[in-house]
Amino acid sequence: MDIKDVKKVTIAGCGTEGSQISSMVAYKGFETTVWLRSEGSIDRAKPRLESVRKQILGELDAWKADRGEYCRGLSDEKDLTDEQIDQLRAQAEERLSHICLTTSAEEAFSDADVVIECINEDPAQKRAFYEKISGIMPEKTLLLTDSSTFLPSTFADATGRPDRYMTLHFANQIWRNNLTELMRHDRTSDESFELAEQFSHAIGMVPLKLNKEQPGYILNTLLIPWFKAAMCLVASGVTDPATVDLCWELDTGARPDQTPFRKIDKVGLPLALKIISMEPGADDPSTPAGMMVALLKSYVDAGKTGIAVDEGFYKYDENGNVIK
Amino acid sequence: MDIKDVKKVTIAGCGTEGSQISSMVAYKGFETTVWLRSEGSIDRAKPRLESVRKQILGELDAWKADRGEYCRGLSDEKDLTDEQIDQLRAQAEERLSHICLTTSAEEAFSDADVVIECINEDPAQKRAFYEKISGIMPEKTLLLTDSSTFLPSTFADATGRPDRYMTLHFANQIWRNNLTELMRHDRTSDESFELAEQFSHAIGMVPLKLNKEQPGYILNTLLIPWFKAAMCLVASGVTDPATVDLCWELDTGARPDQTPFRKIDKVGLPLALKIISMEPGADDPSTPAGMMVALLKSYVDAGKTGIAVDEGFYKYDENGNVIK
Structure with missing residues (x-):
């Protein structure tokens, strides 16, 4: 056809x-x-x-x-x-x-x-x-x-x-x-x-x-390890979401809304939590996965599930702009 | 002071x-x-x-x-x-x-x-x-x-x-x-x-x-897993560098030169090869790391070490623009 x-x-x-x-x-x-x-x-x-x-x-x-x-x-x-x-x-x-x-x-x-x-x-x-x-x-x-x-x-x-x-x-x-x-x-x-x-x-x-099967296709295969690296930096206390995002923006010239935590806010924290919860070690708070689960749960439990509700890692106004 | x-x-x-x-x-x-x-x-x-x-x-x-x-x-x-x-x-x-x-x-x-x-x-x-x-x-x-x-x-x-x-x-x-x-x-x-x-x-x-020590700091902590995900997609035969880069560009609105393989071409393939060679399983061609090593070696051995020599994953003209 x-x-x-x-x-x-x-x-x-x-x-x-x-x-x-x-x-x-x-x-x-x-x-x-x-x-x-x-x-x-x-x-x-x-x-x-x-x-x-x-x-x-x-x-x-x-x-x-x-x-x-x-x-x-x-x-x-x-x-x-x-x-x-x-x-x-x-x-x-x-x-x-x-x-x-x-x-x-x-x-x-x-x-x-x-x-x-x-x-x-x-x-x-x-x-x-x-x-x-x-x-x-x-x-x-x-x-x-x-x-x-x-x-x-x-x-x-x-x-x-x-x-x-x-x-x-x-x-x-x-x-x-x-x-x-x-x-x-x-x-x-x-x-x-x-x-x-x-x-x-x-x-x-x-x-x-x-050309062959790949879980996550291309886009999620790229996004998920990038999200995990970003969340790990914050979950382990190395730095904060705004610093991670600024680093990506300064190095790559990305639009501010196309940086790791801004994108997780768009995806929604519950979905990120669901994905990380399936990682090995997610039950153990001393592992990287466990620390990421604890980080995400602290936001999700507080109702900060992402841009859809105006608050995730950032707070947003009614036009979806970050409130500093 | x-x-x-x-x-x-x-x-x-x-x-x-x-x-x-x-x-x-x-x-x-x-x-x-x-x-x-x-x-x-x-x-x-x-x-x-x-x-x-x-x-x-x-x-x-x-x-x-x-x-x-x-x-x-x-x-x-x-x-x-x-x-x-x-x-x-x-x-x-x-x-x-x-x-x-x-x-x-x-x-x-x-x-x-x-x-x-x-x-x-x-x-x-x-x-x-x-x-x-x-x-x-x-x-x-x-x-x-x-x-x-x-x-x-x-x-x-x-x-x-x-x-x-x-x-x-x-x-x-x-x-x-x-x-x-x-x-x-x-x-x-x-x-x-x-x-x-x-x-x-x-x-x-x-x-x-x-706030604390982190190998790779923020930038390389974000870049390296992103590079690896991109190289894995190509090394395992799922798709090609241009498709991976186009996917990132379309989804994030990144400038074309700020996509995974274009950035690896800037970093230089020998450095990428050195980093991946330290991964577990790099000696075994059946592992993801081994496949990435084989991919990178095939370029490096052919002298395609990156944008500095006008050819890596892409070919470049004298102004650093990709030749299609």
Whole structure:
């Protein structure tokens, strides 16, 4: 199958990622269907899609008002006129209001060219889902998973189409952080890998290719040891978060919000705590992992879970700026 | 001692770091002496100091021509007029031509307020140096080491003044990368730590304070696991250097030259190889460390040692831009 043959794309699940992915797929002009397990799930999905729709339209408005606000995922062309941005906006309003929501697996999958699985990170649920749809999808369908914790080989057999199954992993706020990590398993075909790459381009993403399975993909493989090194420096009493962040900023010229502790505040301290708690020695307060757990727990227990609640390692004002 | 009482600063050694530090100390108006072991060392130091002098004057000229070229270490004030930059340049020419070079320990150390040790990273040489000067320095002298591999507690006793001894660690191109890492050992006094902080500000640096000893300080503690994660992804065949770097750039908005492999090219692959070779398992090609060693050796053996020779993980043109 060539990218030109991809007409209908179905997204299974409509959480944070599912709602963003569905919206970007629709924004780029594909016939977009969201499959959900129940009418209750549909009721919860609607406000999420509406919120993403507002964010995307808001990004276009901001871009029109200030060209520095250009958002890579929303236009390949950087230099557009006001009229061209208006056209994009009108098209976006139209397309984002035509996302089809359904609980019917038949309607969602029987003629889908690409399916993107964004359901809960629960292996039993994922397996049951794959087994259920394997008999409904046509032969041609490329099946992608956005799972951030499971490797595609885990479910390849359950899908009934290991050669047309692989990971397409998205970031958050994908219109801005428009990267996809493409990860194949041993039996993914070259054709599927290439189609996933073309599809990424077609939905405004920059594809990053992994030739084999790697837990954490590229981005988390880089971020997690960097986060750990930063947290270790603070947990062991060597220095404080602001000094670590300033050091990174001064050496690399990074934007202040792209330094280790500012980024952990965005990820959220509970997720950092969950990851560090799985490290060897996390139960022993004398090990580096144990010290990091104690540090993170002290913040999480005090309700300082990150920028989402205006306080993590830093305090933030309502615009997300650090309060000194 | 207060920073106002600091008049004479002596730098021991005049390699890459010593020449930059001496020049910045002189640039900021301190009476600057460089102590060297022999007349031969003086002959080698002169062209290095001349080269740094040209770089600093060149930075001021570039800044005058284009205000975007502002160099943090050379002026606290960012918005200067052409006339003010001309004044700074004239002052720099004057001050940088008055650095005193001597082989006399008496002349160098007997009335120094601050001494910065930048001699070879050889523990026996350092110990002998400290023992030699301990009887020459006056009581008041603050003794600082720029060592990047040794902790100050290693030599504290040899200095005869453990309370007035600590690390002040500089980066490279310190007029631009103007950070100092201040690391105290158990017996460094608060007064010494504070004076080192004031002195850092006085020579145009941003002091980053470490309350206890930490191999690698802050910067290398962050950089090394990040480099290792990046190299592991490539050494194990998951992906290639350009994809890793693009991932970091897209996610963090980093400048392209501040991504993992571009930075390893600046550090130099032989140093990376030396560091990884000390890791457990480095001799075994089936371990992550062994795979990284094989990767780095393949480049180093082919003469691709980094940006200094125009080729490392990337190829560079004469302006240091990547050739695609």
